[in-house]
Amino acid sequence: MNQEEKRLYLIEYLLRERNKCNNIQIPNDEPEQKQLLRSLFNIRLPSPISDGFLNVQDEYLKEATKLKGITDIKDLKQIEEGINLWQGDITTLKCDAIVNAANSGLTGCYIPCHNCIDNIIHTYAGIQLRNKCYEIILKQGCEEETGNAKITSAYNLPSKFIIHTVGTIVNGNVTTENEKELKSCYISCLKKAYENKLDNIAFCCISTGVFGFPCELAAEIAINAVREYRNETNAKFEVIFNVFKECDYEIYKKLLGRH
Numbered sequence: 001m002n003q004e005e006k007r008l009y010l011i012e013y014l015l016r017e018r019n020k021c022n023n024i025q026i027p028n029d030e031p032e033q034k035q036l037l038r039s040l041f042n043i044r045l046p047s048p049i050s051d052g053f054l055n056v057q058d059e060y061l062k063e064a065t066k067l068k069g070i071t072d073i074k075d076l077k078q079i080e081e082g083i084n085l086w087q088g089d090i091t092t093l094k095c096d097a098i099v100n101a102a103n104s105g106l107t108g109c110y111i112p113c114h115n116c117i118d119n120i121i122h123t124y125a126g127i128q129l130r131n132k133c134y135e136i137i138l139k140q141g142c143e144e145e146t147g148n149a150k151i152t153s154a155y156n157l158p159s160k161f162i163i164h165t166v167g168t169i170v171n172g173n174v175t176t177e178n179e180k181e182l183k184s185c186y187i188s189c190l191k192k193a194y195e196n197k198l199d200n201i202a203f204c205c206i207s208t209g210v211f212g213f214p215c216e217l218a219a220e221i222a223i224n225a226v227r228e229y230r231n232e233t234n235a236k237f238e239v240i241f242n243v244f245k246e247c248d249y250e251i252y253k254k255l256l257g258r259h
Contacts, residue, residue: 008033010040010053014037015040017044039113042108042112042113042114043110046130054127054128057126057156061125065092065158068089068091070092071086071094073093073094079256082230082238082239083223083226083239083240085243086241086242087243088242089120090242091157092158093202094159095200095201096160096200096201096237097151097161097193097198097202098157098159098162098163098201098202098204099189100163101118102118102133102144102165102167104143104145104146105143105144106144108122108130109122125156128155129153133150133152145166147188149163149189149192150164151163151164151196152164161196163189163193166185167185167206167211174217182207182213186203186221186225186226187225190225190226193237194235199237201238202241202242205218205219215247220255223255241256
């Protein structure tokens with residue numbers, strides 16, 4: 001099957017799975033088909049699925065990511081010892097682990113085609129990721145606490161692992177507790193990288209989106225946490241600060257230049 005045939009197979013399978021969606025007309029337009037497929041991924045609740053579906057899905061997602069263009073960490077230049085700054089789509093980064101800014105349910109964003117990092121990571125990793133995260137939550141018997149971290153396979157992403165952390169939510173002014181919780185996110189992820197003997201880890205901008213943490217203060221906390229942890233543990237793994245927006249790139253570039 002080519003990409004179009006795989007996409008149609010996946011859409012038809014997921015529509016059959018949802019009885020209420022049987023009457024939905026599959027669009028002929030490729031971008032609209034991609035949007036429909038992503039929406040169906042996003043709204044699907046954690047549950048078993050056939051190996052046949054997963055085989056087609058895995059081939060489709062890996063090719064889709066390849067077409068977006070994969071960046072290998074080996075091609076990045078360090079901005080300071082052990083630290084890289086990279087602007088791009090974190091789901092296209094080939095490294096040991098990327099960090100996902102998760103919600104407390106850990107199973108991803110259920111809003112169709114929402115542009116948060118949680119949604120994008122779950123979309124391109126595949127249905128297995130939501131099922132695995134649900135298994136983790138079920139086993140621990142409660143939602144994930146703010147500042148903690150869990151590690152899973154990255155499934156269909158170029159990275160080997162995903163480290164999921166729940167960022168702090170800012171309501172109004174940033175509190176001391178907000179700052180402690182955000183620092184805890186970074187430290188918890190770094191500990192997971194250290195415990196799992198990873199060579200590198202890529203951080204997104206945790207809590208700065210819909211969670212409302214001011215970008216520059218968040219970057220200061222992130223950089224200080226990484227420097228502090230590397231100094232205290234003598235950890236040798238490489239850290240990548242991944243940004244998507246130009247304004248965040250300029251913030252990190254300025255702050256890292258102060259070292």
